[in-house]
Amino acid sequence: SQKIEQNSEALNIQEGKTATLTCNYTNYSPAYLQWYRQDPGRGPVFLLLIRENEKEKRKERLKVTFDTTLKQSLFHITASQPADSATYLCALDTMSGNTPLVFGKGTRLSVIA
Amino acid sequence: GAGVSQSPSNKVTEKGKDVELRCDPISGHTALYWYRQSLGQGLEFLIYFQGNSAPDKSGLPSDRFSAERTGGSVSTLTIQRTQQEDSAVYLCASSLGDSGNTIYFGEGSWLTVV
Numbered sequence: 001s002q003k004i005e006q007n008s009e010a011l012n013i014q015e016g017k018t019a020t021l022t023c024n025y026t027n028y029s030p031a032y033l034q035w036y037r038q039d040p041g042r043g044p045v046f047l048l049l050i051r052e053n054e055k056e057k058r059k060e061r062l063k064v065t066f067d068t069t070l071k072q073s074l075f076h077i078t079a080s081q082p083a084d085s086a087t088y089l090c091a092l093d094t095m096s097g098n099t100p101l102v103f104g105k106g107t108r109l110s111v112i113a
Numbered sequence: 114g115a116g117v118s119q120s121p122s123n124k125v126t127e128k129g130k131d132v133e134l135r136c137d138p139i140s141g142h143t144a145l146y147w148y149r150q151s152l153g154q155g156l157e158f159l160i161y162f163q164g165n166s167a168p169d170k171s172g173l174p175s176d177r178f179s180a181e182r183t184g185g186s187v188s189t190l191t192i193q194r195t196q197q198e199d200s201a202v203y204l205c206a207s208s209l210g211d212s213g214n215t216i217y218f219g220e221g222s223w224l225t226v227v
């Protein structure tokens with residue numbers, strides 16, 4: 001069966017450290033993978049998109065990697081700040097026409113000052 | 114509008130009543146999605162509209178759920194004979210429709226069935 005898994009429900013990290021979140025998938029062949037941030041009581045907000053032929057994408061303190069052999073994406077936040085505390089969702093886009101994005105359950109990140 | 118607009122933002126209804134949730138997508142976006150998120154859970158896909166194609170209804174949990182999109186713009190999600198397990202946030206999103214495009218979410222409609 002098709003699955004998309006984010007390895008931990010919650011992750012606590014000290015301010016200033018690098019947070020690394022994992023997204024694994026099985027039985028999908030995504031053309032794209034996206035990461036979203038969701039704050040409590042709000043809708044998810046897009047952060048980054050990475051294509052299957054890209055190994056790495058960066059945006060400010062954020063970095064995403066995409067390994068189609070391992071079927072895994074890693075999401076890094078460097079120099080983490082308490083304001084980075086939120087739930088982070090990965091989503092697959094299989095680029096097969098009328099297929100919507102499939103989301104993981106998310107990882108709740110808490111950055112402790 | 115500037116973003117995806119959903120109404121009502123909060124709805125409390127009695128078990129057995131019907132509810133309608135409305136979504137106004139970003140102007141020009143051909144794709145519209147409905148997701149459901151229960152407390153502390155991930156996003157559960159419900160239904161997807163793309164242009165004039167037949168909607169993908171594969172995520173609707175039962176025949177009490179239906180959705181329509183009129184004129185390729187506004188969408189209404191209807192839940193008939195609501196049950197307590199229907200309590201959740203119903204999130205609408207829209208995108209330009211081509212794969213690889215960002216999808217933009219509304220703030221959700223919080224439904225509580227008592």
